[in-house]
Amino acid sequence: MISSRYYKNCKIYVVKKNGVRELFDLNKLVKSLLNSQVDYRHINRILAVLQSRLYDGITTEEIKEIVCESLKEIDRENGTNYLEKYKQKHNLVVRTSNNEIQPFDKTRIIKKLIDETGLDKETAEKIGNEIEKSLKRLNLKYITAPMIRELVNAKLIEYGLEEYRIRHTRLGIPIYDIKKLINEGCRENANLMHNPESIHKWVADETMKQYALLEIFPKDIADAHMRGDIHLHDLEYAAIRPVCCQHDLRNFFMYGLRVDGTGRHTSVSKPAKHPEVAIQHAAKVLSAAQCEMSGGQSIDEFNIWLAPYMRGLSYRRIKQLMQMFIYEMNQMYVARGGQTVFSSINLELEVPEYLRDKEAVVAGDVRGTYEEYEEEAHLILEALIDVMMEGDAVRKPFLFPNFIVKLRERAFKDENRDLMIKLHELSSKWGIPYFINMYPEWQVENTNAMGCRTRLSGDWKGDVEIDTLRTGNMQWYTVNLPRIGYEAKGDDDRLFEILQERLEILKRALYIKHQVTEKVLKGGILPFLTQRFNGEQYYKYENTTKTFGFVGLNELLKYHIGEELHESRYALKFGEKVIKYIRDYADNLKEETGLRWSVTQTPAESTAGRFARLDYRYYKEECKFVVNGDFSNINTLYYTNSSHVRVNAPVSVGEKVRIEERFHPLCNGGHITHFWNIEAYADPEVLMDITKKIVEKSNIGFWTYTKNLSICERCGRSIAGLKDRCVYCGSSSIQRYSRITGYLQNVSNWNDAKKKELIDRRSNIPKV
Known part of the structure; x- marks a missing residue:
């Protein structure tokens, strides 16, 4: 064995890659060779060769070459293996x-x-x-x-x-979480199935959420979200998309369709000449816009825009065309993460006053005015009701589009009675229709809804079309009301101080999103929305709403004053005071900034459960007295949505209307009242009578009747209520459906908190 004394006495210095000189260390080299699994018997020979060629100032690369040559000479059969291991240690690869x-x-x-x-x-x-x-x-x-x-x-x-x-920092998702998504999926959105596209979306979503919390929003806003003081919805899209839009088909019927917004990547269509093409274009507009927005897509005045295309067609032909559209919206499995487009259509029983003298657009031309096509608009609505009533090929209800009907002053005239009866038969059978009450003055000339309840009304700039068409909600963010109650500890002044602080956080977050989206629109990555018709951008971003949402008013009241919304007039008045404070804050911002700030009842498909779980963690003693759910499974805990009456509160339909109507005019960015479990009674006349009273005697602006359904996969029959077994054939292969926040969906896709809410829901209307 060569003595190390030689190397110590020589004072040989080695020059490293970075130019640093250091004393040659024999022990370091020997250790390296041994770690590379070089046979101990060969090391002495390698060192002897190295000694003969070593000099002061030798580089590490030269030493490496000498060692590698020696290894090849020593053992030609195994030398390559030694060499690779030695190189791997000394040549780090990435x-x-x-x-x-x-x-x-x-x-x-x-x-x-x-x-x-x-x-x-x-x-x-x-x-x-x-x-x-x-x-x-x-x-x-x-x-x-x-x-x-x-x-x-x-x-x-x-x-x-x-x-x-x-x-x-690097953004991403752990391997464990990806495996879990592949094996189990995710239940934040009941409209997403567990499939390859949704798995891909969930992985991408997590990265974009991390990006938003680190890069888009400052630390205090991100922390407020993560603590549960507020909820920043659609974080995965915060950097790249607005939420939703009410579309106006006239632009496409006049100028044609570019689904990519430019025509560079997809084929370009001329304006539709035939009704079949017009129907296809309507469906493609919703699909294309969904690619650029995070929320629902809607067509306002759907049957009005299509009416001129139906001139001269038989009812049978019109029904077939409407069936084509409904199937398109339920079978185009192309939206984000492998889902059907989250779509809505707003429908009219009559041509509204503001459109009666407007030019009717057909095939790139003008053919009279829309008031001339009221009969066709009526037939379209009737055909849509009949198609929705029949269900699909296996007698399952169509889940999309959300079917929204506006009830104006002529809704209950004799000429509309048959159609109104049909609408309520549809409610009785499937629980599908939504209704907008256009009677109150605060609804102005036109009001529409989309998605789970997002609302636009003609009270922004005073021009109904500018205010309600080709625009939508930019974003809504939500405040956790029960937590404010816990922190206020019974002090009214402190409660409103904290509410003010939280609204300030939401305002900053919404304004950041406003600026980010404005930049994105100018940057060209939303070409469908920014395409121009007759020199004007299609999407009217300047008219979008920036919206304050809220969850858990009922639980706030229960903790703060000891009573729920339905339990006293004082509780109801205090609840109004809280939401009026939020509305006043939004209205003041409109005056200050010139932007369209509003208030919405947050749909809270996942937020109502998230807030409850976080509050149970951080405010357990306070929270446990007011939260809903099963404490043995904290994933079932939830707060009552927005300003709704608790889902199992012992109130009649009249009492529910009396309470919830107080909040609809305040929530100008979106509101809804749900009447649950109507399978207990199935008389369309009774439902229509309730509708008439709501329209004529209340301030309820938007509502729906929800019917729970079970569909047998063996015999195909539908059964009222949520059943575990088919009452006709005895099969346990049952799919169950109900409305989650604002759309019908299979219960198996719901999260645990919403499933518990579903169990708790109580019917408000007595059996007939």
Whole structure:
């Protein structure tokens, strides 16, 4: 064995890659050879060769070449294996984010720190050198780019450079979570099935949510969301999309259709000449817009725009065309993450006054005015009702589009009676229709709804078409009302102080989203929305609503004053005071900023459960006295949605209307009243009588009758109520449907909190 005394006496210095000179260390080389599994018997021979060629100032690369040559000479059969292991240790290789294998280069670390974070060069070089030393000490089989980034981030934290760490961090999702999504899926959105597209969407969503919380919103807003003080909806789309839009088909019927907005990537259609093409274009408008927006897509005045295309057609032909549209909306499995388009259509019993003298658009031309096509509009509505009544090929209800009917002053005239009876038969059979009450003055000339309840009304700039068409909700964010009650500890003044603070946070978040979306629209990544017709951008972004949502008013009242909404007039008045405070805040912002701020009853498909779970964690003693759900499974805990009466409150339909009507005029960005479990009574005349009283005697602006359904997969029959077994054939292969927030969907897709709410729901209307 060669003595180490020779090397110690020679004072040989080695020049490293970075130019640093250090004393040659024999022990370090021997250890390296042994770690590379070189036979101990061969090491002496390698060192002898090295001794003959060693000189002061030799480079590490030269030493490596000498060792490699010696290895080949010693054992030609196994030398290659030794060589690869030795190279692997001394030539660190990295599996990069571009799916390539490259030699480790610390200068890349230094450059990325400077470019991505703005860190000074001296500190970046210091960190790069330390990371290189750490990696060589670890003796890893291979290195990945994420691993290097994690080590660099840890070093930034060690140096107290948290701000730089945030800029440098890598976004993504753990392997465990991806496996869980593949195996189990996710139940945040009941409209998403468990399939390859939804798995891909959920993984992408998680990355974009992380990006929004780190990059889009400042830390205090992100923290408020994560704590549960507020909820930032659609975080996965915060950087790239607005929410929803009410479409106007006249633009496409006049100028043609470019589903990509430009015609560069897809075929371009001329204006539809035939009714079949007009129907297809209507469906494609909703589908194309869904690709650029995070929420529902709707066509207002659906039967009015299509009426001129139906001139001269038989009712049978019109019904077949409407069937084509309904099937398109339930079979185009193309929306985000593999789902049907979250669609709505707003329908009229009559041509509304504001459209009666407007030019009717057909095939790129004008043919009279819309008042000339009232009969065709009436037939379209009747045909749609008949198609929806029949259900699909296996007698299952159509889940989309949301079927919204506006009830104006002539709704209950004799000429509409048969159609109104049919509408309520549809409610009785499937619980499908929604109704907008256009009687109150605060509804103005036109009001529409979409998705789960988002609302536009003609009271923004005074021009009904500008206010309600080609625009929608930019975004809504939600405040956790029960938590404000816990923190106020019974003090009214403190309660409104905290509410003010939370609204300020929501305002900042909404304004940030407004600016981000404005930039995105100008940046060209939303080409369908920004396409121009006759020189004007299709999507009227300046008229979109920026909306304050809320959850759990009933639980706030129960904790703060000891009574729920339905239990006293004082509770109801205090509840009004809270929501009026939010509305006044929004109205003041409109005056100050010139933007369209509004208030909505948040749908809260997942938020009502999320707030309840977080409050049970942080405010357990306070929360447990008011929250709904089963404490043995905290995933079932939930708050009552927005300003609704608790779902199992012992109130009649009249009492429910009396309470909830107080909040509809205040919630100008969206509201709804649900009448649950109408399977207990099935008389359309009774439902129509309730509708007439609501329209003529209340301020309820938007409502629906929800019927629970069970569909047998063996015999295909539908059964009223939620059943475990078919009452006709005895099969246990049952699919159950009900309305979640604002749309019908299979109960198996619901989250645990909403499933518990479903069990708790009580019918408000007595059996007939």
